[in-house]
Structure formats: C-alpha cells, structure tokens
Amino acid sequence: MNESAPAVDDIPEDASAAAMATFVAIRRLTRRLRALPGDSGLTSAQVSALVRLGKVDSATVGELAGSEQVSHQAMVKVVAVLEQAGLVRRDPDPTDGRRQLISLTEAGQPRAQGERHARQEWLARALAEHGTPEEIRALLVAAELLGKVADSL
Template structure:
C-alpha cells in the first residue's frame, strides 16, 4: 500500500539504539503526561504554567518573545497574560527601550503557583516510586535520570 519512497528512514543504523530511543521517548512521554494529569484541575492550565515556567527559567520577556518561545498565537497569549496579570502572577511594565512594548516578569506569587504545581507532581511521583520500585530500582532510576539530563544537555 505504501510505495518504497514513503518508507521512513531508520532512526539509527544500530537497531538496539533505535529501540532504546523509542522506549525512552515513550517512557518520558507517558511519565510527563501522567504528571501533568496529577495537577489540580481548578488551578492554572498547562499554557499558563508553561508561560510562568518560561518566565522563571529565562527571565523577563516581551509578549511577542513569549508567544514565539511557547508557540502560542497572539490571541491565546493575550488571554493568558490577562489571566496571570489579574491574579498578580506577573507584572507588565513599559519597555524602557521601546515604550510601545511591555516587559513581562514573574512575581513572587507566580513563583509560588509554579512551585506548588511542581510539589504536587513531585509528591505523586515520590509516592508512585515508593509503591512500585525496589530500593535497587530507585538507584537505577537515579542513574537513569542523571543520564537523561546529560543527553538533554548534549
């Protein structure tokens, strides 16, 4: 049904490495999905948390920088910024270099919301690891997490 030209090129010449890449991608994806599902449904949504996280990690941004960095449509970002500004999770100040632009900065209240979200996820993760992993498996997971960070930084 698929002509040969539609065949996807192999991930790696090494089939074991290709299989490992798939397993790691699936494991990280499923874990990420599950941890996001553990958030308080009455709290901020994923897009709000992504914006707050970006501001925390990368510092002050203009709205257009935030939209580009988070791959958000300007209309979506406008709604998010209104929501977080109303709750004093961010501040908007005029850009001293260009008064037509504003600078968005996370506030201590925004940091508190972000930290609470992280704590909720870490609490679930710690409980899941405690109930499903042996001490040896936990040690292996610690090593694997260090290796994944090295790969991510490569």
C-alpha cells in the same frame, strides 16, 4: 546534519529502542503531570506557564508559547489570566522596547513553587510505590544521561 553525528544506520539498535521507549514514556508522564488536579483554580496551561516562568527570570510571550508548544495567541490569553490574577507582570524589554518580558510577581513565585512541588511529590510517591530500590537507582543514572543529552543540543 551534524558531521559528528552517526548516520541512522550506524545507531546501535539498543540506543534506538531506548530512544523510542524514553520518548513515549516522557510524553505520557508529561501529560499525566500536567493533568494532575490542583486546588489553585488554574488550568493546566496556566499552571505550566507559571511553573516555566518559575525556572527563568523572564520570558516573552513568544518564548513561552514556543516552550509550551502552543500558539502565540493561546499564550497571550494564558498570560492575560495570570496577569489579572496578580501572578505575573509585564515589563518592557530593556534591549528592545517593542517587546515585553513576562515574569513572576511576588505572589506568583510561591504559587509556581507550590505547583512544581506538588507534581514532584506525586512523582516521588508514584516511583516509591511502583519501583524497586534498584529501579529507582537506575532511573537516577538514566536521568543523568538524559541531562547530558539535553545539555548537548
């Protein structure tokens, strides 16, 4: 345990309740966003890997599997489909010839951006429909805090 981290008994009750509510809401929202239908013909796992690759220059299959929380074998299959569709390519890792780096192709880049944009648009509409202006401003503040927490890990 990090020496500067408070003991479990020292965590304020509000922070503990906020952590649980945030965890549950993020998990539900993530599942909902991944399940959104698209006209791309790709599965949610393929779309998720494509969007993830759109956020980084390249990644190994193992890194993708870890970030998507799936088995290495499952990600190998996902990457194979994306490669066959011409959306990703494999290149040798310049620092380790045993590894391959997966990156988006020119055709894959707009596809990844389009998938991410479609999900962002859905979420923006849902927030506008279900949230008050005050709730949306509070969400912006909360998102900033969550970003700080994510950056601290």
